[in-house]
Amino acid sequence: MPVSVMMAEFDENLLLQFETQELEAPGGIATPQVYSQLLVLYLLNNDMNNARYLWKRIPQAIKTANPELAAIWAVGQRIWQRDFPGIYTAIDAYQWSESILPVMEALRVVLDRHGVHGLQRNLLVENIIDIYKQQQEGGSGGSTTETPIKPKSSKEPMCQEHEDEKINIYCVTHQIPTCSMCKVFGQHKDCEVSPLASVYQAQKGELSNxxxxxxxxxxxxxxxxxxxxxxxxxxxxNAQGAKQRLGECFDSLYAALEERKNVLLERISKEQDEKIAALRSLARRYGDRLQAATELTDTAVQALEQSGAADFLLASKNLIAQTKDVAKSSLAEERPEPGFEKMDHFTLDTEQVETLLSKMDFGGDDDEEFEDAEDEEEE
Structure with a gap:
């Protein structure tokens, strides 16, 4: 790209483009090409504050791996030190890439315009001289004294009060940009003004910070x-782990309850079997005696049916004695105690345990909760 075209197309949009690319870079780290373009454009715009801040932001690994980036910063260091011969030497010392070379050529042109001492152009004086020259040329040309209209630049803002003047200075008093004519003849003639570039750099540096x-x-x-x-x-x-531990605790509790239940059921079954065995044994004895009494009764009845008195008397005495003995022993037979069949003593009181379980909670105060439950039971 020719130097003239490069300088004509250099504006805020170009800087904004690369600044946006840096801000939107993944992880906040842009490519070496973006850093190189942004750094050299800051130098071309004489924006040393942003150039320095950018150099500090660039990761050391990218600086080390890209010698052209270090060469651009070497030019920037010469500009910062106002070592103008060193600037030209630094520019000529490196073989620039196609994207950086046009900017370096434009930078050389800008430095040539500023002079070997790098003095900034006094735009206010230049505008006054231009106006004077135009008035002189208009007066020598004949009847008209009007100032020739300057061609307007479509890219640069113009002063609203002086439509033919570019905004090139900054009114510090009113904090607004204005033109040189406003300072000399207009409403800002008594105000403090500064070069637009210096205020631009200061505010841009502040915004960068x-x-x-x-x-x-x-x-x-x-x-x-x-x-x-x-x-x-x-x-x-952690919640999942706590739920798992709680489930394991309740599983252990269920297992303990089931084990205790089986023990108590076994005790009930054991006593049930013992009582049934005792009752069955007593029933067998009753049955044996009933059978013996029945047989004795049959024998006695047969004796009564005999017709001979002598035969009856021979057998009756013994039968009478046996019958009386059997009758007495049957009535005196041992019987089960009253309530022998009841199982009420196997009633389980779970109210205290239920109260304790209903108050079971997380933490290490189980003993205190147990004591509180006992106190409530006593009340």
Whole structure:
């Protein structure tokens, strides 16, 4: 690209393009090409504050791996030191890439315009001289004294009060940009003014610092967001572990209750079997005696049916004695105690345990809760 075209097309949009690319770069780290273009454009615009801040932001690994980036910064250091012979030497000392070479040529032209001492152009004086020359040329040309209209630049803002004048100075008093005519003849003639470039650089540096601070805040916020995500994950994992441990505790409790239930059921079954065995044994004895009594009764009845008195008397005495003995022993037979068949003593009182279980909670105060439950039971 020719130098004239390069300088004509250099404006804020170009800088904004590369600054946007840096801000939107993944992880906040741009490519070496973006850093190189942005750094050399800052130098071309004589924006040394942003150039220095950019150089500090570039990761050391990228600086080391890209010699052209270091060469651009070497030119910037000469500009910062106002070592103008050293600037030309630094520009000529490196074989620039196709994207950087036009900007370096434009930088050389800008330095040539400023002179070997790098003095800034006094735009106010230049505008006054231009107006004077135009008035002189208009007066020598004949009847008209009007100032020839300057061609307007479509890319540069013009003064609203003086439509033919570019905005090239900054009114410090009113904090607005204005033109040289407003300072000489207009409403800002008694105001303090500064070169537009210096105010631009100062405010741009201030904005750059604010952006750096904002980026740092965004980084801290992102770190906090990451911490919150990690904390949420940890809470979920810990809650899952707590649920698993709680399930295991209740499984153990169920197992203990089931084991105790089996022990108590075995005790009931044992006593049931013992009582049934005792009752069955007593029933067998009753049956044996009933059978013996029945047989004796049959024998006695047969004796009564005999017709001979002598035969009856021979057998009756013994039968009468046996019959009386059997009758007496049957009535005196041992019987089960009253309530022998009841099983009420196997009633289980679970109210205290139920109260304790209903108050079961997390923590290490189980003993205190047990004591509280006992106190409530006593009340």
């Amino acid at each position: 604010a952006i750096d601070a904002l980026v740092a805040v965004n980084g801290r916020l992102q770190a906090l967001l990451n911490q919150m995500e990690e904390a949420c994950t940890a809470v979920q994992d």
